[in-house]
Amino acid sequence: MCRTRRQCLNEEIFLRPIRLIALLAVISLFGVACSSNASRQGSLVTPTTRERRSTTTTTEATTTTTTIPVTTTTKAPLLGLGQGSSGxxxxxxxxxxxxxxxxxxxxxxxxxxxxxxxxxxxxxxxxxxxxxxxxxxxxxxxxxAGIPATMVPAAGGTHIEVDVARQVLFYVQGGVVGKVVAVSTGSGSRFCNKGRCDTAVTPGGAFRVRGKVRGWQEGDLGRLYSPSYFNGNIAVHGSLSIPPSPASHGCVRVPMTSADWLFAAMPNGTAVYVLNGPNVPPPFSDEAPTTTTRAPATTTTTPSGSSSTSTSSSSTTTSTTEPATTSTTGIPAPL
The missing domain is CATH 1.10.101.10 (PGBD-like superfamily/PGBD)
Incomplete structure (x- = not known):
């Protein structure tokens, strides 16, 4: 404590700067503390904002081409019996x-x-x-099934029937079909030979065998085995190719296994009926070749009281007795 007023005044003057410095120091310290506290509070109060990166996804339209696989139809092999089977x-x-x-x-x-x-x-x-x-x-x-019926029942006797539609030949005896043979007739296609063109057809009608050649014959359109000509240059003959459909130039092709007995069973004069064939001339309308055959002699026996006549064949020609001309419904008598 001051003893005197003057002494207190002097001490006041002396201490005033010190107090001011101390006060400034305290204020400074307080300011720093507040600043630090505010900073700390700010860090707690202020939310942290994270930058959200905007991502744009671009999806390209993908065109998908679906290739439909080719459907292959495989036919199952036919069952049953066929070439090569046995037993x-x-x-x-x-x-x-x-x-x-x-x-x-x-x-x-x-x-x-x-x-x-x-x-x-x-x-x-x-x-x-x-x-x-x-x-x-x-x-x-x-x-x-039964035995096929003749297509020309009124014809009678022994004769040949060729069905162009069904591609078969009937050998008929006494009104009964004795043999059925698979054949191939005119293909219906256009063909040319030596500058002449025509259509491969087997004309329908009633005819007679008028020429025969035993064995292989070389023709302009191919080889014929033992042909029996009945309509111009059209013949029934053996062939190495007998497809199940029409394929010839007009002739009636028969299998080789049938050719020899048919040749013998069709002497000159045998009636040949071609059914379901077109009513047109034969291709090129050529005449059949001169009969050349070595067929055995044909003997015709007449009833009792009549003379018996026998005709023999030579090495080049043969003459046989022609069967009687018979009219049939819808089919003219063979010429």
């Missing part, structure tokens, strides 16, 4: 074909080309698909 089932098939008068040299139990042609003939006669195989449906039909 009891084939033997039974052959025996049935023979019983129905389809031409077959023998029943051997082996399915060969001759059996195939006989099956073709059966399928043609019965309006079935021409596969040449004895499938289940063919065997079923065969079990109930």
């Amino acid at each position: 009891p089932a084939v033997l039974a098939l052959q025996q049935r074909l023979v019983a129905l008068h389809y031409d077959l040299p023998e029943a051997s139990g082996t399915f060969g080309a001759a059996t195939q042609q006989a099956v073709y003939a059966f399928q043609k006669v019965n309006g079935m698909a021409r596969s040449g195989r004895a499938t289940d449906d063919v065997l079923a039909r065969m079990a109930t």
Whole structure:
């Protein structure tokens, strides 16, 4: 404590700067503390803003091309019996074909080309698909089928019937079909030979055999085996190619296994009826070649009280007695 007023005044003057400095120091310290506290509070109060990066996703339209796979239809192999088959089932098939008068040299139990042609003939006669195989449906039909009927019942005697539509030949004796043969007739296609062109057809009508050549004959349009000519240059002849459809230039092709017996069974004068063929002249309208055959002699015996006449054949020509001309419904008598 000051002793005197003067002393207190002097102490006041002396202490005033010190107090001011101390006050400034305190204020400074307080300011720093407040600033620090405010900073700390700001860090707690102020939310942290994270920058959200805007991402734009661009999706390209993808065009997908779907390729439809090509559908391949594989036909299942036909079942049943066919070329190369053998055994009891084939033997039974052959025996049935023979019983129905389809031409077959023998029943051997082996399915060969001759059996195939006989099956073709059966399928043609019965309006079935021409596969040449004895499938289940063919065997079923065969079990109930009968011998085919003649197409020209009024013709009588021994004659030949060719059905262009069904591609078969009937050898008829006494009004009964003795043999059924698969054939191939005129294809209907246009063809040319030596500057002349025509259409391959087998004309319909009634004819007679007028010329024969035994063995192979070389023609302008190919080889013919033992042809029997009945309409100009059209003949029934053997061939190495007998498809189930029309394929010839106009002739009636028959299998080689049928050619020899047909040649012998069709002497000159035999009536030949071609059904379902076009009513047109034969291609080129050429005449049949001169008859050249070595067929055995043909003997005709007349009734009791009449003379018997026999005609023999030479090495180059033969003459046979022609069957009587018979009119048939819708078909003229053979010429």
